[in-house]
Amino acid sequence: MNRIAILLLFAVETTVGTASAQDSTTELGSCLQKPHTERLACLDKLTRTVAPHQRQPSDDEWIVSQTTSPIDYSPIATATTSSRSGTAESAMQMSIRCRGGRTELVLTGPGISREGGAGAISYRINNNAAVQVAAGSPASGPGIAFTGDIVRLLQSLPDSGDFIVQLSSRGGGAPDGTFSLAGLDAARTKMAAACKWPRAIATPNR
Structure with missing residues (x-):
């Protein structure tokens, strides 16, 4: 098996599920x-039909950035997950x-905006x-x-499990997303210190 074929086989196995990978391996x-000429064309066609890589969750889903305001030197912090x-x-x-x-909790993504007609957010934990x-x-x-x-909402979230949101809009669309809460506690601690949150008074939902 030549170098191109080996690389293609690796790409197939790492970007699709087991059953699909077996089918693609058969095609390979x-x-x-x-x-030779037909083989190159066939390999090129196969690479174009491989499913796009799906984002896999990690143990820690949150990226925290911290800086200070150039105006009054107050803390500015953001914790983001996808x-x-x-x-x-x-x-x-x-x-x-x-x-x-x-402190704000904000959703962003393709087509998500108040101008786009988003009127309500429904969320649930596991x-x-x-709750809307x-x-x-x-x-x-x-x-x-x-x-x-x-x-209060952020303090009530557990440090594991899923946070599921769905948006409703006047246009009838309902984008949704499932977020892993893994690693939230570490991110939340940094945000609480930066924004001087009061001590938690809510028991985390499970």
């Missing part, structure tokens, strides 16, 4: 039986933002009952913001 074997459904390009992002002592809140505009930047007592 068929390509290798063809004459939904684990869909490709990296189509994933929804959820960010905890702290600026000027204000298999718990769904109005969608607001973030203090700055794109996306939509959760409304209500954001600090």
